[in-house]
Amino acid sequence: MxxxxxxxxxxxxxxxxxxxxxxxxxxxxxxxxxxxxxxxxxxxxxxxxxxxxxxxxxxxxAPAKKTKDEEEPYMVWVRRTAYIAFLGNAPPLLAFLGVAIMTLAADAVMTLIIIKRVPYTEIDFTTYLEQAQGMLKGERDYSRLRGASGPCVYPALHLYLHAPLVQLTHAGAKLMPAQALYGALYLLNQALVMSLYRSAGSPSILLPALIISKRLHSIYVLRMFNDCWTSLLLHASMVFLVRRRWTAATTLWSLALGVKMSVLLTLPALGVILFRGVGMLQSLRLGFLALLVQVLLGLPFILKHPHAYFAGAFDFSRAFLYKWTVHLRFLAIEQFQSAWTSRVLLFAHAGLLLLWITTRWTRVGEEGVSWVLKRWHGPPGGGDPSARCKYWCQYLPQRSPLQLIQLSLPSQVMIFSIFTANLIGMTFARSLHYQFYSWYAQHIPLMCWAAAVKIDFGKKGLPLGIRLALPVLIERSWNIFPSTPSSSAVLWLAHLTLLWGLWRADPTNEAQP
Structure with missing residues (x-):
């Protein structure tokens, strides 16, 4: 050139x-x-x-590229603030509230679009209204309260909640007002669950995972099952529970039971929590309060036909239909309906609860009866606030309400105990209908986060990839209709895997005295 x-x-x-x-x-x-x-x-x-x-x-x-240590202080602050706000355990309250409000706003828009554009599907809601109409007409014999899909098999609060909806919907002729009510119910429930996530010290990044369930939206605003009320009251009870409002928490839990018996799955964990929080005598008093609430709710029916009420509202022998189950469909119908299968599932359920109670929720397995005797009259030392949860409080800002968590019973112990008890019950239930997903759908992200490997504690939970896959597999299994042997097998294995991760990670035992 x-x-x-x-x-x-x-x-x-x-x-x-x-x-x-x-x-x-x-x-x-x-x-x-x-x-x-x-x-x-x-x-x-x-x-x-x-x-x-x-x-x-x-x-x-050219100037050499700056290392992270040599970056501008402002950029370092931005990076650290973003990590703490979205990925860090127990983020600052304002950061958590900001993410929660944006998530709820997005969910409200999504729910409104679903109500407007997706057609309603009738399953049980008309039956609820017909049963409530029978009560409004003066019928007090529970065996005679029936609807299109069968007799009333729920406690009395179920009828009281649906009685106003008879007028609101013009006896089922106009369902849009009821859908709007259930949409508000859904958003309120989401807010309560987010409050529990905050009390458990979870990162803000988990909150968007609460709003992406197709099946959960359907259960609330397209089907309007009474399970929605049970879930709302249970979560409200837990919000009071983590704040040590024992009477309010017990009352709300009993109200949840007054809608549907499914809340009984959490009773073992609730009993342990009350015993650890207030001792045996106060726990018995609270148990009597829960029983009294049930009697008062059913009193109009108990006074007239007590046997019909208890046989209908609390029928423990009722068997669910094989055709609607999402669970254990990989079994043949003869095996599914056999008494032997029922006994095996009941034994596994009771055995796993006993294992968790003695080794995870308490230290009875290590200390024996002495552990119980030390707490017979309440927490050791009377719940001295100077005893702090060292692990969880290191992440909290000063003057945070969670700084007052007592070492004897941290909030995350209560939350994970109830969530785990509920999951154990669902894992070994013979039949799960599609609406039962609302019992634990909002618990799954938090439990998967808690099932992490904790190197500092020498606990081996589940790897990140498995914890990310479990919510997807569970959601997909609940969205397959009708369920198949493979979908029910995937669901059951996902439940067992999550329980295994929770057992190994042990989120309820890190701060026990």
Whole structure:
């Protein structure tokens, strides 16, 4: 090449030296050969002729890339703040509230769109209204309260809640007002669950996972099952429970039982929590309060036909239909309905609860009866607030309400105990209908987060990939209709895997005294 050309040579990767000079064709050729002319090389090394003699621009050395430690203080602050707000355990209250409000706003828009565009599907709601109409007409014999899909098999609060809906919907002729009510019920329930996530010290990044369930939206605003009321009252009870409002928590739990018996799955964990929180005598008093609430709710029916009420509202012998089950469909119908299967599931349920009670929720397995005797009259030391939960409180800002968590019974122990008891019950239930997903759908993200590997404690939970896959597999299994042997097998294995992770990670035992 004889014409004058501009060439650019780059050398010294660590320093980023750049030379821009006017040379002839030998530069282009040498560049292709992977070497620079001696004149340029010598000038770059500070030897030979001056750059002005070569007709070159002065040498320029680009600044080295800053390390993380050398970054501007503002960028360091932004990075750390973002991590604490979204990924860190127990984020600051304002950061958590910001994410929660944005998540609820997005969920409200999504729910409104679903109500407007997706058609309602009738399953049991009309039956609820017909049963409530029978009560409004003066019927007090529970065996005679019936609807299109069968007799009333729920406690009395179920009827009281649906009685106003008879007028609101014009006896089922106009369902849009009821759908709007259930949409508000759904959003209120989400807010309560987010409050529990905050009390458990979870990162804000978990909150968006609460609003993406197709099946959960359907249960609330497209089917309007009474399970929605049970879930709301249970979560409200837990909100009071983590704040040590024992009477209010017990009353709300009993109200949840007054809608549907499914809340009984959490009774073992609730009993342990009350015993650890207030001792045996106060626990018995609270148990009597829960029983009294049930009697008062059913009193109009108990006074007239007591046997019919208890036989209908609390029928423990009732068997669910195989055709609607999402669970254990991989069993043949003969095996599914056999008494032997029922006994095996009941034994496994009771055995796993006993294992968790003695080794995870308490230390009876290690200390024996002495552990119980030390807490017979309440927490050791009377719940001295100077005893703190060292692990969880290290993440909390000063003056946070959670700084007052007592070491004897941290909030996360209560939450994970109830969530785990509920999951154990669902894992070994013979039949799960589609609406039963509302019993634990909002618990799954938190339980998967809690089932992590904790190196500091030497606890081996589940790897991240499995914890991310479990919610997807569980949601997919509940969205397959009708269920198949493979979908029910995936669901059951996912439940067992999550229980195994919770057992190994042990989120309820990190701070026990």
């Amino acid at each position: 004889t014409s004058t050309a501009w060439a650019q040579a780059i050398s010294d990767p660590s320093g980023g030296v750049r030379v821009r000079t006017r040379r002839h064709g030998d530069l282009a050729q040498s560049s292709r050969d992977g070497a620079l002319p001696d004149s340029i090389a010598s000038s770059m090394s500070g030897q030979g002729r001056k750059s002005s003699e070569l007709g070159a621009y002065p040498l320029y050395k």
